[in-house]
Amino acid sequence: MTPPRAIHRAIASCHTCGLASPVSLGKCPRCHSTLHLRKSNSIQRTLAFLIAASALYIPANILPIMVVAEFGDVLASTILEGVAIFWRKGDYPIALVIFIASILIPVLKIIALFWLCAAASGKVHPSPAALGRVYWITELVGRWSMVDVFVVAVLVALVQLGALMTITPGPAALAFAGVVVFTMFAAMSFDPRLLWDRLESLEKTKTSGNPPAP
Amino acid sequence: MTDPSPPAPSPEIRTAQRWNIVWVVPILAILIGGWLIYQNVSSVGPVARVRFDTADGIAAGKTEVRCRSVRVGTVEEVELAPDLNSVLVHIRMDPHAENLLRRGSRFWVVRPRVSGTDISGLGTLITGAYIEMEPGTSPEPWTKFRGRETPPTTNRSIPGLRFTLNADDAGSLTAGSPIYYLGFEVGRIETRKLDLAQNRVVYEAFIKENYRSLVTESTRFWNTSGIDISAGADGFRVRTPSFQAMVSGGISFGLPDGLPPGKAATDDAVFTLFPDESSARSSTFNPSLRFLLLFNQSVRGLVKDAPVEFRGIRIGRVADISFNYLPSSLDQRIPVLIEIDPALLRSETANNLSNIESTFLSDAVANGLRASLKTGSYLTGALFVDLDYYEDSPPAELGTIGELTTVPTVSSGFAQLEAKLSAILEKFQQLPLDETLTKFTTAADESAKTIAEARNTLKEIESVAQSAREILDDPQFKAIPGDLRKTLDQLNTSIASIGPNGPMQGDLLRTLDELRASLRSIKTLTNSLEEKPNSLLFGRESSGNPTPRAPRGR
Numbered sequence: 001m002t003p004p005r006a007i008h009r010a011i012a013s014c015h016t017c018g019l020a021s022p023v024s025l026g027k028c029p030r031c032h033s034t035l036h037l038r039k040s041n042s043i044q045r046t047l048a049f050l051i052a053a054s055a056l057y058i059p060a061n062i063l064p065i066m067v068v069a070e071f072g073d074v075l076a077s078t079i080l081e082g083v084a085i086f087w088r089k090g091d092y093p094i095a096l097v098i099f100i101a102s103i104l105i106p107v108l109k110i111i112a113l114f115w116l117c118a119a120a121s122g123k124v125h126p127s128p129a130a131l132g133r134v135y136w137i138t139e140l141v142g143r144w145s146m147v148d149v150f151v152v153a154v155l156v157a158l159v160q161l162g163a164l165m166t167i168t169p170g171p172a173a174l175a176f177a178g179v180v181v182f183t184m185f186a187a188m189s190f191d192p193r194l195l196w197d198r199l200e201s202l203e204k205t206k207t208s209g210n211p212p213a214p
Numbered sequence: 215m216t217d218p219s220p221p222a223p224s225p226e227i228r229t230a231q232r233w234n235i236v237w238v239v240p241i242l243a244i245l246i247g248g249w250l251i252y253q254n255v256s257s258v259g260p261v262a263r264v265r266f267d268t269a270d271g272i273a274a275g276k277t278e279v280r281c282r283s284v285r286v287g288t289v290e291e292v293e294l295a296p297d298l299n300s301v302l303v304h305i306r307m308d309p310h311a312e313n314l315l316r317r318g319s320r321f322w323v324v325r326p327r328v329s330g331t332d333i334s335g336l337g338t339l340i341t342g343a344y345i346e347m348e349p350g351t352s353p354e355p356w357t358k359f360r361g362r363e364t365p366p367t368t369n370r371s372i373p374g375l376r377f378t379l380n381a382d383d384a385g386s387l388t389a390g391s392p393i394y395y396l397g398f399e400v401g402r403i404e405t406r407k408l409d410l411a412q413n414r415v416v417y418e419a420f421i422k423e424n425y426r427s428l429v430t431e432s433t434r435f436w437n438t439s440g441i442d443i444s445a446g447a448d449g450f451r452v453r454t455p456s457f458q459a460m461v462s463g464g465i466s467f468g469l470p471d472g473l474p475p476g477k478a479a480t481d482d483a484v485f486t487l488f489p490d491e492s493s494a495r496s497s498t499f500n501p502s503l504r505f506l507l508l509f510n511q512s513v514r515g516l517v518k519d520a521p522v523e524f525r526g527i528r529i530g531r532v533a534d535i536s537f538n539y540l541p542s543s544l545d546q547r548i549p550v551l552i553e554i555d556p557a558l559l560r561s562e563t564a565n566n567l568s569n570i571e572s573t574f575l576s577d578a579v580a581n582g583l584r585a586s587l588k589t590g591s592y593l594t595g596a597l598f599v600d601l602d603y604y605e606d607s608p609p610a611e612l613g614t615i616g617e618l619t620t621v622p623t624v625s626s627g628f629a630q631l632e633a634k635l636s637a638i639l640e641k642f643q644q645l646p647l648d649e650t651l652t653k654f655t656t657a658a659d660e661s662a663k664t665i666a667e668a669r670n671t672l673k674e675i676e677s678v679a680q681s682a683r684e685i686l687d688d689p690q691f692k693a694i695p696g697d698l699r700k701t702l703d704q705l706n707t708s709i710a711s712i713g714p715n716g717p718m719q720g721d722l723l724r725t726l727d728e729l730r731a732s733l734r735s736i737k738t739l740t741n742s743l744e745e746k747p748n749s750l751l752f753g754r755e756s757s758g759n760p761t762p763r764a765p766r767g768r
Contacts, residue, residue: 049239051244053243074276171253
């Protein structure tokens, strides 16, 4: 038999200080934060942030992220064009880094979170091992997707040489920053415990034959 | 630990919360993303395709398109046209400049240009060439254009007067040549075209808005290009315009004297461009009065447009010289048609002249009014028609040939000169030539006498010379040189006795030697006296060794 779970005893972990206390108290006895058994509206919030991130992902990729003005020669390039430029120049590592950090990771993160949300709401039924690994990867790689925004921010701040060379951020930089922030919010607002709640109820239905609770 | 009774369903309530405030975030994100895309897409203007002869200085993605130096687009792509004779430049207009692409819009490349009139586009030496455009006037949208190689001189949107000038000859006038008013530049020639159908040159001219009112219906335009040297009945004339006009050509205009300005000229008005100022000014003649003159002399030197003057005041011009005005071929007289502008006469006179009923002209002719040809310039031989009263002229009357009134003429010019010459010859004949000649002969006689006397004198001189020759021929006279030589020889010998080898010289030398010896002995005496003054008394002391002494006074 599985060990007893906090949820069954109505014991909530404080979101702020981590103190486990009965949810009936309403407020954390230590830090007076509101107590919830689970993050409230977790899946809904995560989905909302994911949709926002996806919506911004489109302009982030089709609009120029960086405008380089060199000797009056203005070159505006999107993320993919930048990758292509570095690839053609032979700077394969940089091209790969940009491609992975700016295109692959956000996409993967969004897909992974969608998948986790689907799993948490019982739409898909993956193995617990797969869920664990996907969640871990999401947490691990998520922070690196900000690299591109950092690169643009640093270049814009550094390369202001007047007529010689000037770099200004394109509209995609804003959108891309939005994508990264929203995926981070989505990951934050996702409560992985829901996955295991779902798993448990699934197992119960398997044993009891009852349909899972809504 | 609290009791394990499950109050778990309490969180279930929250799942019922269908709508959460968090959904505002994706809506906002979609809106922002959509706005970003829309802004980017809408910031892309239409593409204009302009065909140029060459893409010199045009770089894709770099060359700007400007309208009045304001950026309105960039060159997106430059490609060779399929016919390989030109290039197609794709211009991405900025979205706000979409309405500049109209039918009739003009595009040209601004490069550094140096011409006779100006230097332009020097800024593009550093920044590179750019394409300048000028929107058309038609509102119809258009995307295909033919680029110009040279910039139009005046932007069509600049307000001003635009009109047409027709000229017989282009001269040095080109697009961009200035138009002057009183020497002040007020406009420019924009284009010039050859009108083959009419066989003339057609200019499009532009006058700045400020000076628009200067051009009226009566305004005359003339060419001031180059140096104008003309020789006519008025003598020589040299006119030089400003240096710029000399180099690039120019046009002046003005209102002829005494002409009402009339209504202000409108756009698309058509004017004639006269080759020079005088023809422009004389073009104002309103030749309403025409008379025929029949000359009984050569009219060589009289040309069309030659002045018609009344006592030096110009009142008209010669309109034509042709035999066609004479009905009969037997008439040897030369018909000259003159035109008189009544505006140049007193209004009263003009009225009288134009009135056929009036007897003004016939009275004048009865009083001696005649036309004559006079030489305006002896250098060029140009003639003009002079009207004057000749009181001693033979009586004549007004005539009519066809519809034209003929004014009687008197011969003048060379014909008058001939008459004067004959008068001079006549006077020569009247001179008392015979008397003078007799005086001349008596004078000649007298001089012949004088000559005879002179001849006698000469004879006397000859006889004197003869006697002198006789004296010279005398033998005694001839012996004189021999005597002279003898005397000289004697003189020579006497001089030789005095000479260095002569006896006198030897005597002299000896005498001198003796004198020197006696002087020496006196010197020894004085020395010894100085040494021993008493030796004169006691005699010389004969010491064995006399001490030598340096003489004093050295």
